[in-house]
Amino acid sequence: MPRFLSTQAQIMKKHSIKVVLSCAAIMVGITGCKNSSLSSSKNISRATGWKINAKEGGFQYNSDFKEQETPPGTVFIEGGTFTKGRVQDDVMHDWNNTPTQQHVQSFYMDETEVTNKMYMEYLDYLKKVYPPENPRYENIYKGALPDTLVWRNRLGFNETMTNNYLRHPAYAEYPVVGVNWVQATQFAEWRTDRVNELMLAKEGYLQEEALYSALNGEVEGTFSTEAYLNNPESVYGGQIDSLQGKKKKDSIPVFAKRSSGVLMPEYRLPTETEWEYAAQALVGTREYNNYRGRKKYPWEGDYTRNGQRVGRGDQLANFKQGKGDYGGIAGWSDDGADITAPVKSYKPNDFGLYDMAGNVSEWVADVYRPIVDDEISDFNYFRGNIYTKKAIGEDGKVKILKDSIVYDTLPNGRIVAINLPGEIKEEPVGEEETYLRINFSKSDNRGYRDGDPGSSRFFERFSDDEDDARRMYDSPQHKVERDSTGKILRQYDTSNFRTSLINDEVRVYKGGSWRDRAYWLDPAQRRYLPQYMATDDIGFRCAMSRVGSKSKTKNKSVRHKKAK
Structure with a gap:
C-alpha cells in the first residue's frame, strides 16, 4: 500500500511540473507579445495613436536614432x-x-x-x-x-x-x-x-561625387549646412537636384532635415x-x-x-x-x-x-x-553670447547670400570674409524675441553684469561726452577706415588716459x-x-x-x- 501511494505521488508531482511549465510558457508568450508590442510602438504616436513613418504619408520621424556619432577627429x-x-x-x-x-x-x-x-x-x-x-x-x-x-x-x-x-x-x-x-x-x-x-x-542624400563637385568646378556654388536645412534647393548654386543620392525617389528630391538625425x-x-x-x-x-x-x-x-x-x-x-x-x-x-x-x-x-x-x-x-x-x-x-536670427526677405523666405560676400575689416587692417556666397544672412534678434522675456533682453550680452551701465560702478550714464564717461573698461579705440580710392587709413588711439586693454x-x-x-x-x-x-x-x-x-x-x- 505505501508503495502504491508513492507511485501516485510521483505521477501527481510530474503532472504539477507540467502544469507549471505550461503556465510558464504561456507567461513567456504573453511577455513576448508585450515586448513585441512595445518594440513596434516606436512607430505609433503616444499622443494620437496614429502611425509614424506610414507609407501613406503623415508624420515622418527618425525613430531608429540611437545616439550622436562621434565627429571626425x-x-x-x-x-x-x-x-x-x-x-x-x-x-x-x-x-x-x-x-x-x-x-x-x-x-x-x-x-x-x-x-x-x-x-x-x-x-x-x-x-x-x-x-x-x-x-x-x-x-x-x-x-x-x-x-x-x-x-x-x-x-x-x-x-x-x-x-x-x-x-x-x-x-x-x-x-x-x-x-x-x-x-x-x-x-x-x-x-x-x-x-x-x-x-x-x-x-544617401547626396552622391559621393557631390563632395568634389565644387572643388572640381562642376558647380558654381558650395554647401552650407544652414542653407541646406532652410532652403535646400539653394545649395550648390541651385544645382542640388542633379547631385541627389540614392534616397531620391523617381524625380522627387528627398532632403534631410534636422529631425532626420x-x-x-x-x-x-x-x-x-x-x-x-x-x-x-x-x-x-x-x-x-x-x-x-x-x-x-x-x-x-x-x-x-x-x-x-x-x-x-x-x-x-x-x-x-x-x-x-x-x-x-x-x-x-x-x-x-x-x-x-x-x-x-x-x-x-x-x-x-x-x-x-x-x-x-x-x-x-x-x-x-x-x-x-x-x-x-x-x-x-x-x-x-550674441543672439542672432535668420534674416527673412519680403517673400517670407530666409535670405541667402547668393552672390554677395560680407567682409569685416579688423582693427589691424586685415580683411576677413564673415559670410561666403550661399550662406544665410544673420541679423541681431530684436524686440519680437526679447519682449517680456526674463532670460535675456538684448542681442549682445558680452558685457552683461560686468562693464555695462547696469553693473559699472563709475559709468556716467548721462554724460554728454562719451570719451569723458568713466567706464569700467576704457580700452584704446583704434579706427580703420577706407578712403574713396580704397586705401586703408589707420588711426591709432594716442590717448594717455586709457585705463585698461579689456573690451x-x-x-x-x-x-x-x-x-x-x-x-x-x-x-x-x-x-x-x-x-x-x-x-x-x-x-x-x-x-x-x-x-x-x-x-x-x-x-x-x-x-x-x-x-x-
Whole structure:
C-alpha cells in the first residue's frame, strides 16, 4: 500500500511540473507579445495613436536614432561638476579666476590641436572654390592665411620657420600658429559644412561625387549646412537636384532635415569652462561621486617630469624650462622640442586629449573678464553670447547670400570674409524675441553684469561726452577706415588716459605653450589677447556639443533603471 501511494505521488508531482511549465510558457508568450508590442510602438504616436513613418504619408520621424556619432577627429568628454578656477597659489596676484563650482554638459573635443596639415586642407578648399586670382574672391583666401611673420624676432633668427613652418611636410603634424581668433572660428564653420556634406553622402542624400563637385568646378556654388536645412534647393548654386543620392525617389528630391538625425551640430571653439574641464580630466581621480584630491596639471602629481620607470625624468609637456632652456641639452632633449612639437608627442590626459598643457596655448570662445559671475550661471558658463536670427526677405523666405560676400575689416587692417556666397544672412534678434522675456533682453550680452551701465560702478550714464564717461573698461579705440580710392587709413588711439586693454573683442586663451614656464601649464590659468591678433605660440582646437544623453555608458545602479 505505501508503495502504491508513492507511485501516485510521483505521477501527481510530474503532472504539477507540467502544469507549471505550461503556465510558464504561456507567461513567456504573453511577455513576448508585450515586448513585441512595445518594440513596434516606436512607430505609433503616444499622443494620437496614429502611425509614424506610414507609407501613406503623415508624420515622418527618425525613430531608429540611437545616439550622436562621434565627429571626425574628436573624443567624447562626459560632462559633470568640477571646480573651475585656480586652486593653487596665486603667486601673480591676478585674482582673475577665483574658484567656482560649475557644471558642464557633455561635448566632443578635438583629440589634438588643429595641425598645419588640417589647416592647409582648409586653405586648399578656399583656393579652389574661390580662386584668389579672381578679384571678387581675392580677400577670401588672403583673409584665411595664417600670419607667418609671427615667427620674426628683432634679436632672433627665425626665418626658417617664417618660410617653412606652415607648408613644409616636415611640420605637417605640428599645431598651426599665426591664426587669430576670428580665423579660428571661420575654420570651424568651414569644417562643419564639410563634415555634414560627408554625412549626407554616407546616408544617401547626396552622391559621393557631390563632395568634389565644387572643388572640381562642376558647380558654381558650395554647401552650407544652414542653407541646406532652410532652403535646400539653394545649395550648390541651385544645382542640388542633379547631385541627389540614392534616397531620391523617381524625380522627387528627398532632403534631410534636422529631425532626420543625420546632420551634426556645428564645430566651434570650446568655451573656457569646457576647455578647463577637459584639460583637468578629473575623471581619472574619480571615486564614486567624488574626486580624490586636486590636480595641478592635466596629469597626476605635482611635477612636470615623468616618474614612471619607462621614460623617467622626461618632461610630460613641451614648455620653457628656464631662461634660455627650451628643450634641454644636445643628447638629452628631455622634452623633445625647442619650438612646437608634433601632436601626440606626449601622453594624453585621462580623457584621451593630447597637449592640453604645453606645445601651444589655445584660443577659447569666451570674451575676457577678470570676474566669473557664478551667481548668474553655474551651468555651461560662457561670456560672449550674441543672439542672432535668420534674416527673412519680403517673400517670407530666409535670405541667402547668393552672390554677395560680407567682409569685416579688423582693427589691424586685415580683411576677413564673415559670410561666403550661399550662406544665410544673420541679423541681431530684436524686440519680437526679447519682449517680456526674463532670460535675456538684448542681442549682445558680452558685457552683461560686468562693464555695462547696469553693473559699472563709475559709468556716467548721462554724460554728454562719451570719451569723458568713466567706464569700467576704457580700452584704446583704434579706427580703420577706407578712403574713396580704397586705401586703408589707420588711426591709432594716442590717448594717455586709457585705463585698461579689456573690451568686448579680447578673447581668452588657455594652456601654457613652448614659450611659457611651467607656471602657465595649470589648466586654470587664463590670459587674453585681442581677437584680431596672432602669435607664434597660440593655436586652437575645435569642440562640438553633444545632443541627447549625458553618458555613453548606461549607469547600472538601481536608481537609474527605468521604472517598470
